[in-house]
Amino acid sequence: MTQPPERHAENWDLRHEDFNDPEFLYDVYAVMRERSPFAHTDTPFLSATPGGAWVAVRYDECYRILQDWENFSSNPTPEASEQLAGDLVITLDPPRQQKLRKVLNPYFSPARMKALRSDIKAETDSLIDDFIETGTADLAQVAWRQPGIVFFTYLLGMPVDDVPLCIELTDTALNGTTESDRMAAWGGLYQHVHNAVTSRIDQPPRDDMIDVLLSAEIDGEPLPLGDVVGNAMLLVQAGLETTASAMSFAFHYLATQPAERDRLAGDPELLPRAVEEFIRFAGSIHGIPRTVRHEVELSGQTFCPGESVQVNYASANRDPARFPDADRCVLDRRENRHLGFGAGVHRCLGSNLARLEFQVALEQVLSRMPDLALAPGTDPVFHGNSVTRGFRSIPVVFTPGAR
Numbered sequence: 001m002t003q004p005p006e007r008h009a010e011n012w013d014l015r016h017e018d019f020n021d022p023e024f025l026y027d028v029y030a031v032m033r034e035r036s037p038f039a040h041t042d043t044p045f046l047s048a049t050p051g052g053a054w055v056a057v058r059y060d061e062c063y064r065i066l067q068d069w070e071n072f073s074s075n076p077t078p079e080a081s082e083q084l085a086g087d088l089v090i091t092l093d094p095p096r097q098q099k100l101r102k103v104l105n106p107y108f109s110p111a112r113m114k115a116l117r118s119d120i121k122a123e124t125d126s127l128i129d130d131f132i133e134t135g136t137a138d139l140a141q142v143a144w145r146q147p148g149i150v151f152f153t154y155l156l157g158m159p160v161d162d163v164p165l166c167i168e169l170t171d172t173a174l175n176g177t178t179e180s181d182r183m184a185a186w187g188g189l190y191q192h193v194h195n196a197v198t199s200r201i202d203q204p205p206r207d208d209m210i211d212v213l214l215s216a217e218i219d220g221e222p223l224p225l226g227d228v229v230g231n232a233m234l235l236v237q238a239g240l241e242t243t244a245s246a247m248s249f250a251f252h253y254l255a256t257q258p259a260e261r262d263r264l265a266g267d268p269e270l271l272p273r274a275v276e277e278f279i280r281f282a283g284s285i286h287g288i289p290r291t292v293r294h295e296v297e298l299s300g301q302t303f304c305p306g307e308s309v310q311v312n313y314a315s316a317n318r319d320p321a322r323f324p325d326a327d328r329c330v331l332d333r334r335e336n337r338h339l340g341f342g343a344g345v346h347r348c349l350g351s352n353l354a355r356l357e358f359q360v361a362l363e364q365v366l367s368r369m370p371d372l373a374l375a376p377g378t379d380p381v382f383h384g385n386s387v388t389r390g391f392r393s394i395p396v397v398f399t400p401g402a403r
Contacts, residue, residue: 005031012055013043014286020384024054026327028282029315037061037299044310045287053308054301055287057315059322059339061299065290065311066343069093072290074346082300087227088182088234094345096218100231101218104349107155107209113352116154119322121356123149124364132368135400136375139255140393142365143248144171144212147240147357155239155353156232158196158210166192167240174241175386178308193236209235235350242284243354245390249282250274252391254327254366255374264331265366272291274331281329283314284388288342313339369398 008207009031046051065200148167172185213228287310342349381393
């Protein structure tokens, strides 16, 4: 029996089975936001702190924490640091973080990502070709495979045959049922990426992300091998699961909202705003950890050095104080400064790539399956009590087309 939102709000635990309902979690967030800008949880994910963690749930407080790296550090607590490998761009603070990010930024520039459009379109079409003649499909497969194929093939330069295993390992590492499953998958992924990196050390450059990391220097020193592997894994995690999760929500929404589907299919110029709204509304990220560096007061709450604070992007993006009609997906929303890509010095490095993958996927699905609808007599499968929430099965029907 599902516990009431008020009960969950007292000690939020994202892995609770009640959150396999797509919208129920947001009922809990509404209670948390109404009570206070900050909640507390004894069971934080992505931050193994014995004393639990604070949870920022309103937009303004989340934004201010993300901007204030001097008081709210990305460096993990000692307990959490044991789970990480090396200096990662997401866990460093300036000035070292800025130096590493300066190395990576050009690789994710708008111009470079634009050059990938034709490859992303071809990979998306290839996935659609597998089922377009049948008139039936599981669109979750497109959502969860396309970003992985693009990332492993074109950004990491890994063999195409390795891609399915890497996608599976990444998914299990983040969303596996048990801690042992997740840790085993992390180990398998680390070994796979480690082997890919070491095999490239003495090879001619290929102008991909592995080469960028291998040739990177910070203060005149090359990155240690462990940092190269760790950052490659981080980029996989950040660039694959979050995009896939939001994309799965978009496909489900269009399959169940025919008027919205037709509107978007008939007005391609609406796609960029629709992508931003899907990212805001889908809520892929439910907690990025920060560690309190100095005693600091924010909105009446005093934080002590060493405490952990989870910045809940998903809750912030449904805050009615920031977004009118926050619990409705508004495809043409104009004022949409969502936190789907974070804010401040750690704003998502791959946001240009994520937007491009998302937009191309919507373009191709809507152009080739304009009448797609949820298959009668079927139930979508939603996985919600995990780090990355999303639809794992979206059975649809449509008028068959040509490959």
